[in-house]
Amino acid sequence: xDLEKKPVVSDFGAWAMNVISSVxxxxxxxxxxxxxxxxxxxxxxxxxxxxxxxxxxxWISNAAGLSVSKYVPFWELFWFSIxxxxxxxGMNLSLMLNSVGFYQISKLSIIPVVCFMEFLLHNKHYSxxxxxxxxxxAVGVGVCTVTDVDINAKGLLSACVAVLCTSLQQITIxxxxxxxxIGSFELLSKTAPVQAISLVVVGPFADxxxxxxxxxxxxxxPGAIFFILLSCSLxxxxxxxxxxCIGRFSATSFQVLGHMKTVCVLILGWILFDSALTLxxxxxxxxxxxxxxxxxxxxxxxxxxxxxxxxxxxSKSEGEDVMLLKEKVNGLPESNIEFGQxxx
Numbered sequence: 001x002d003l004e005k006k007p008v009v010s011d012f013g014a015w016a017m018n019v020i021s022s023v024x025x026x027x028x029x030x031x032x033x034x035x036x037x038x039x040x041x042x043x044x045x046x047x048x049x050x051x052x053x054x055x056x057x058x059w060i061s062n063a064a065g066l067s068v069s070k071y072v073p074f075w076e077l078f079w080f081s082i083x084x085x086x087x088x089x090g091m092n093l094s095l096m097l098n099s100v101g102f103y104q105i106s107k108l109s110i111i112p113v114v115c116f117m118e119f120l121l122h123n124k125h126y127s128x129x130x131x132x133x134x135x136x137x138a139v140g141v142g143v144c145t146v147t148d149v150d151i152n153a154k155g156l157l158s159a160c161v162a163v164l165c166t167s168l169q170q171i172t173i174x175x176x177x178x179x180x181x182i183g184s185f186e187l188l189s190k191t192a193p194v195q196a197i198s199l200v201v202v203g204p205f206a207d208x209x210x211x212x213x214x215x216x217x218x219x220x221x222p223g224a225i226f227f228i229l230l231s232c233s234l235x236x237x238x239x240x241x242x243x244x245c246i247g248r249f250s251a252t253s254f255q256v257l258g259h260m261k262t263v264c265v266l267i268l269g270w271i272l273f274d275s276a277l278t279l280x281x282x283x284x285x286x287x288x289x290x291x292x293x294x295x296x297x298x299x300x301x302x303x304x305x306x307x308x309x310x311x312x313x314x315s316k317s318e319g320e321d322v323m324l325l326k327e328k329v330n331g332l333p334e335s336n337i338e339f340g341q342x343x344x
Contacts, residue, residue, distance in 0.1 A: 011248050018241035025234040028227055038224040042207040042215050043092050048199030049228065050235035051192045057236050058189030070182045072190050080176070081194040084169045088199070089206055090162030096210050097155035106159035108138045113167040121171065133294040140288030143280060173246045184243035192239070 029046070031037040040046065061067040095103050111134055118124040126134075176187055204215045218224075267285075 014241055014244040014248055017237055018245050021234050021237035021241055025231055025238050028231045028234060032224065032227040032231060038221065038227060040218065040224055040228070041211045041213060042203070042218070044089060044199060044206040044210075045203035045215055046228070046231065047088050047235075048196055048203040049232050050239070051196035051199060053232040054188065054236050054239050055192035055196045058185070058192055061185070062189060067183070067186055067189065069189065070180060070186055072176065072180050072182065072187070076176070077190055077194050080169070080172055080191055081198055083165050083172065084191070084195055085198055085202070087162055087165035087169050089202075090158050090165055092206070092210060093158035094155060094162050097152065097158055102155065102159070106163055109163050110167055111138055113163055114170065117167050117171055122175075129294070136290060136294060137288055140284050140286070140290070143284030143287060170246055173243055177243075177246075184246075185240055188239055188243045 029043075032040045032046075033043065058067070062069050094106055098106070115126060115131075115134070119126075173187070176182065177184065180187075182190075208214060
């Protein structure tokens with residue numbers, strides 16, 4: 001019983017770490033990047049700093065023998081870093097070029113895109129209950145977050161790139177872990193240095209295009225440095241838990257459970273930053289939570305439905321073992337045994 005409960009606890013711990021670290025980094029970045037805070041409007045470069053610290057933690061862990069470095073071809077890491085960086089840049093461009101409403105809709109569309117790509121790449125099928133639950137979650141989060149919707153050509157293109165690359169990135173993380181039999185932290189230690197170097201080089205140019213401000217002109221006050229370090233520290237846990245969750249669950253489950261972060265951010269924004277919390281927000285959050293409960297029930301039902309098949313296979317195997325054991329004990333030749341009866 002202890003062995004059966006242990007994975008459940010660790011799965012919950014991985015998901016809880018992702019939610020807490022993600023909400024924490026959003027709150028820290030809000031203070032760091034908002035005009036009323038420290039006005040550090042270099043999101044892509046900040047993400048590069050995140051991966052620099054993550055790569056440093058991975059290097060220290062490998063050097064101290066706390067983790068084992070496994071081989072992953074460089075060209076696969078390089079390809080993955082391009083997809084991941086396009087995801088980050090695309091999301092930043094989408095937020096800049098689109099209205100908040102369309103930006104939120106584009107993020108919600110990641111779920112069906114992930115489902116379609118998993119079906120296309122891995123021939124994964126979903127039951128009607130799972131599809132219904134995903135739809136309920138998407139509608140609930142949409143009611144919470146979507147306000148005005150304004151579409152333009154450049155914004156639509158950047159949103160499409162962001163959604164496709166984000167979906168492919170999350171599916172690839174799970175594929176790499178299975179393909180190379182590598183743990184989540186070991187894989188993150190491999191991908192983080194490549195992403196860190198590319199984002200630190202490209203980030204300042206991307207940020208200058210986004211907000212027409214140079215990183216060299218920014219005044220680094222003690223408060224800004226503190227929140228940059230806090231954001232980087234939280235990013236280590238956020239990145240680690242993301243790889244851990246996708247390795248344990250699926251990209252679709254990670255997206256569905258991840259929308260709990262949106263609900264938490266809305267509540268904390270209302271508590272800490274005096275954000276408006278309307279009846280529409282409350283109803284949307286309740287609908288999203290209901291969808292997450294239904295999704296968890298649907299996934300668990302699918303797992304339970306598969307158990308009898310495995311049990312029957314195990315029973316058949318055990319029956320064959322018992323027959324062979326009886327044969328040895330009774331001294332009967334193998335040719336005289338057929339369906340538990342002796343031949344005449």
